Amino acid sequence: MTNQTRRRFLAGAAGVAAGLAGCSSGRRAPPDPVTPSGAEPDRDSPYTAVYDATIESVAFVGTAGGGGGSGFVYDDYVVTNQHVVGDADQVDVRFERGDWREAGVTATDVYADLAVLSTDIPDYARPLSFVDSVPPVGTEVLALGSPFGLESSVSTGIISGKNRALASPSGFSIPNTVQTDAGLDPGNSGGPLVTMDNEVTGIAVAGAGTSVGFAVSPLLARRVLPELIETGTYSHPFLGISLLPVTPIIAEANDLPETRGIYVVEVLDSGPTDQTLRGADGETTVDGRTVPTGGDTLIELAGNAIDSNADLGTTLALELSPGDRVDATVIRDGERVDIRVPIGSRPPPEQ
Known part of the structure; x- marks a missing residue:
């Protein structure tokens, strides 16, 4: 019984092998190798240009508890959300070219949901600047960061609304937030929302649906961050x-x-x-x-x-x-x- 079963299995296996081999009894030559093209990829996309100009200024921010978010270089510091770092005194930061750094949490502000991190920033990670005023609704923007831990990601969209009051666990709303339909998923928090002119027009703070996300106002950030950097606190x-x-x-x-x-x-x-x-x-x-x-x-x-x-x-x-x-x-x-x-x-x- 056992020998018959084994013979049937071997016979069936031989039939499958013949089928995979194309029912040919001779040996086939291997396929020709594929030679990589020496031509540069098409980089004419305006989104690619913005990504290339800004992504090296963006970093992954990881915490001891295994959580993570995003951040970006501003005035020789890394900026992120307060809710990304929580009560931590120190976090890990990974820059675009794979450089890991330990970063101290210099200051946080729960009301604006902002945090400032001090670390040794690589030379290639240049500071990004904020817009002078929030662009009109309909302006194209890119969200850069690490959604679900996928570093150096980008999503595109537009400014969908301005001057939104965003409910916050602090008990006070975050004022003047920027609404966007660019994808903001867990892990994007703290990353920049940039214009096609490579300027920051918001700091990703929350996603509320497949096409609704919010970013801390660049105008609020420009007011709060310098004071946080200089004194460690901000009085609202x-x-x-x-x-x-x-x-x-x-x-x-x-x-x-x-x-x-x-x-x-x-x-x-x-x-x-x-x-x-x-x-x-x-x-x-x-x-x-x-x-x-x-x-x-x-x-x-x-x-x-x-x-x-x-x-x-x-x-x-x-x-x-x-x-x-x-x-x-x-x-x-x-x-x-x-x-x-x-x-x-x-x-x-x-x-």
């Missing part, structure tokens, strides 16, 4: 209020002439002690919902129209500093009132 401006966006229900309950602005619900003890904004002191019911009443509706601050929470965050983050006292316009008791409001300093993040 703070009005010291809890607020709600003005919706039709809030506008109806407070007799507002327009559905715009931000509504002051409460003046917080953690804000400046002499805050002139006024919080709600009552409530009413509209369509079965309890709505606060009596608070100020802020519609202008430092000469800027405040139509939304995003407008307030951008004005505070990009134009004001702790200790300032600036003009504001509110709707108070149905009247337009001009006041001066103090700007405090945001309290340290909760541990």
